[in-house]
Ligand SMILES: *[C@@H]1O[C@H](CO)[C@@H](O)[C@H](O)[C@H]1NC(C)=O
């Protein structure tokens with residue numbers, strides 16, 4: 001889920017030998033727990049306090065500081081591009097998946113695990129969804145660009161908010177079937193209006209709400225309905 005490998009290769013190039021950074025191979029980072037280990041090791045090598053302790057030069061301190069910032073940024077990005085896992089243009093299962101509360105909630109374990117990772121390894125950082133289109137490979141025609149898709153989209157925005165996600169990037173504004181605007185006419189697709197409504201109605205504070213009624217979760221966030 002989290003691809004840090006490019007960052008770790010970058011470390012090899014910019015860090016000096018005495019800082020303790022050892023090369024890692026891609027095969028060492030197959031499982032997420034292995035990635036976490038490497039990430040923690042990298043953080044230890046370039047943490048400003050550690051670098052200070054090891055008597056680094058001014059230039060090395062500066063480099064460490066910059067790399068530390070890059071690691072911080074990279075731990076924040078989570079891609080949930082394929083949460084509906086459709087790779088066909090007309091996946092007949094796509095509609096069923098969107099209307100299946102259980103399927104939609106599967107992504108919660110990713111958000112939950114990410115917030116655990118952040119709590120343990122990067123409490124200074126926050127989660128972002130870097131790219132979310134629902135169904136990868138450009139989305140499904142007649143689904144991703146239809147009203148139906150907002151059941152997925154709004155639900156995802158709700159889940160993301162419950163896990164303190166700071167930024168949610170929708171793939172895409174224009175392009176593919178999941179574009180918020182039609183690729184040729186630029187006419188807004190239904191999800192565009194859902195995004196506008198979300199922005200207007202939902203505030204920053206998330207409240208825990210529940211119900212005995214067996215329907216898909218609902219979300220409540222304090223907002224200013226009268227905002228212009
Ligand atoms: C979240 O973590 C649990 C426990 O480590 C694991 O079983 C589950 O597969 C993880 N979920 C995802 C989506 O990575």
Ligand SMILES: *[C@@H]1O[C@H](CO)[C@@H](O)[C@H](O)[C@H]1NC(C)=O
Nearest residue numbers: 145176177178182183184185
């Ligand atoms: C864009 O709109 C045109 C005209 O309504 C339609 O034929 C086309 O399928 C739309 N494209 C997408 C990707 O939704």
Ligand SMILES: *[C@@H]1O[C@H](CO)[C@@H](O)[C@H](O)[C@H]1NC(C)=O
Nearest residue numbers: 202203204205222223224227
């Ligand atoms: C509601 O609007 C007021 C005044 O514009 C602002 O100070 C406040 O932060 C807003 N609250 C939310 C939850 O957006």
